Amino acid sequence: MAISTLELSRPANPTLKNLSNPKKRTTMSVFCLFSIFLLALCISLFTLYHIQSLHARTISSPPWSFMHEWERVTNCTQEHMAEKLRQSVIFLPLTDLRYAGKALQGHTWFMSSMYDTHEEGEVQYQQFPSESSKHRVLCLKGKETHDGSWNSYALAWPEALPFNATLLKGLTFVSYNHYNYDNIWHGLSATVPFVAWHIRNGCESPSRWILYHWGELRFKMAPWLITLTEATFGGAPFIESFEGVSDNQPVCFEKAVVMRHNEGGMSRDRRIETFDLMRCKARMYCNVSLEGRIHEASKQGLPVIGMTLLMRTGPRSFTNESAVIGIFEKECAKIDGCRLMVAYSNNLTFCDQVKLMSLTDILVSPHGAQLTNMFLMEKNSSVMEFFPKGWLKLAGVGQYVFHWMASWSGMRHRGAWRDPNGDECPYAVDDRRCMSIYKSGKIGFDETYFSEWARNVLSEVKARKLEEAANKTIASTSSCACG
Numbered sequence: 001m002a003i004s005t006l007e008l009s010r011p012a013n014p015t016l017k018n019l020s021n022p023k024k025r026t027t028m029s030v031f032c033l034f035s036i037f038l039l040a041l042c043i044s045l046f047t048l049y050h051i052q053s054l055h056a057r058t059i060s061s062p063p064w065s066f067m068h069e070w071e072r073v074t075n076c077t078q079e080h081m082a083e084k085l086r087q088s089v090i091f092l093p094l095t096d097l098r099y100a101g102k103a104l105q106g107h108t109w110f111m112s113s114m115y116d117t118h119e120e121g122e123v124q125y126q127q128f129p130s131e132s133s134k135h136r137v138l139c140l141k142g143k144e145t146h147d148g149s150w151n152s153y154a155l156a157w158p159e160a161l162p163f164n165a166t167l168l169k170g171l172t173f174v175s176y177n178h179y180n181y182d183n184i185w186h187g188l189s190a191t192v193p194f195v196a197w198h199i200r201n202g203c204e205s206p207s208r209w210i211l212y213h214w215g216e217l218r219f220k221m222a223p224w225l226i227t228l229t230e231a232t233f234g235g236a237p238f239i240e241s242f243e244g245v246s247d248n249q250p251v252c253f254e255k256a257v258v259m260r261h262n263e264g265g266m267s268r269d270r271r272i273e274t275f276d277l278m279r280c281k282a283r284m285y286c287n288v289s290l291e292g293r294i295h296e297a298s299k300q301g302l303p304v305i306g307m308t309l310l311m312r313t314g315p316r317s318f319t320n321e322s323a324v325i326g327i328f329e330k331e332c333a334k335i336d337g338c339r340l341m342v343a344y345s346n347n348l349t350f351c352d353q354v355k356l357m358s359l360t361d362i363l364v365s366p367h368g369a370q371l372t373n374m375f376l377m378e379k380n381s382s383v384m385e386f387f388p389k390g391w392l393k394l395a396g397v398g399q400y401v402f403h404w405m406a407s408w409s410g411m412r413h414r415g416a417w418r419d420p421n422g423d424e425c426p427y428a429v430d431d432r433r434c435m436s437i438y439k440s441g442k443i444g445f446d447e448t449y450f451s452e453w454a455r456n457v458l459s460e461v462k463a464r465k466l467e468e469a470a471n472k473t474i475a476s477t478s479s480c481a482c483g
């Protein structure tokens with residue numbers, strides 16, 4: 001009995017005994033899990049190796065039928081996308097008639113859906129393609145010269161131009177002018193921002209110009225403006241007429257710059273820089289050098305003062321030219337070294353005017369486009385301006401444009417004389433209808449006022465030139481800001 005009792009108390013299986021020990025049971029579980037992990041890792045690595053091998057074989061020697069089918073699908077998708085992009089191009093009227101009453105405000109009226117790029121003190125412009133256009137190019141359609149709302153514009157991706165579109169290579173300048181290109185003042189105002197952009201962009205010059213007035217196409221500039229543009233940009237401007245293009249055929253541009261605010265937004269320093277370049281380029285073009293004049297002096301050794309009466313014929317001319325000439329001639333004769341010149345701008349070529357202005361220190365002239373020549377004088381030269389009756393009250397801000405231009409080009413506006421006498425208006429003195437009478441009025445004279453005014457300006461110019469005579473730097477026309 002004792003033996004059998006002992007046998008029953010002994011464990012029948014050693015393993016069961018080990019499992020009854022918690023520490024040994026935990027160790028065994030960890031070992032099993034680690035074994036399973038190693039097995040799974042080996043299987044994964046083996047699978048990945050075979051996938052990579054299969055992928056490498058597929059790339060190195062793809063089935064031709066598969067590649068051909070892939071290329072066909074890709075081309076089909078690209079063509080389908082280009083087709084959709086072409087269909088998505090929407091042309092809008094160049095002039096938005098909703099803003100006809102405030103055409104000069106903000107970004108409205110011309111290409112009204114677009115905003116300008118404008119950095120502080122710089123010119124306002126639009127450039128295509130650019131980041132702001134999402135790298136799309138500008139497209140135009142229409143050849144209307146009487147109603148700008150029939151001409152239109154759109155943006156398109158270069159890879160998906162509108163149907164039947166023509167792409168013009170090179171740089172295109174697109175100019176909007178609320179006034180016109182025949183008047184040299186208004187034409188110059190529209191040209192100045194392009195010159196400023198030209199300076200700030202590596203002196204890049206355009207392949208063509210497109211001119212708009214109220215969205216209507218224009219095909220010519222004043223001859224004076226054409227020559228100035230040729231001198232500035234190094235070649236005669238090609239004004240696009242879209243010859244051979246139908247009215248409904250789109251024309252797109254590889255690169256285009258659009259200006260619609262004239263000099264708006266430009267700082268005075270930027271304007272002076274722009275006029276400096278145009279002056280320099282004009283003198284180079286006309287082979288005008290100031291070197292001889294710098295050293296020119298009167299018999300008494302005093303610097304020469306050039307006083308020019310730039311006269312008009314017709315509207316805003318002097319009623320008694322000989323009397324006016326006599327007054328300034330008398331005052332000029334009192335100053336050693338003063339030389340009086342009398343000229344009519346309509347009798348002078350562009351280069352004649354460049355040469356005349358380069359010899360002028362004091363410009364005496366009625367209000368009018370001929371005063372645009374002032375920027376061709378040396379900086380710090382003086383301007384004396386004359387107005388007919390009625391302009392002060394009724395002409396608006398436009399009467400001050402040459403006062404502003406003097407500042408923008410580095411000149412000194414010495415004031416204006418306004419004739420108190422002239423044609424009578426049948427309406428009230430402040431009636432806007434009177435301006436139609438006063439606008440083209442003649443200008444009289446006041447001998448006492450003119451004499452004193454001329455004497456003061458001559459005295460100031462003489463003092464300045466004496467001060468500058470010893471150390472004045474010779475103005476060079478051998479090189480300009482844009483080579």
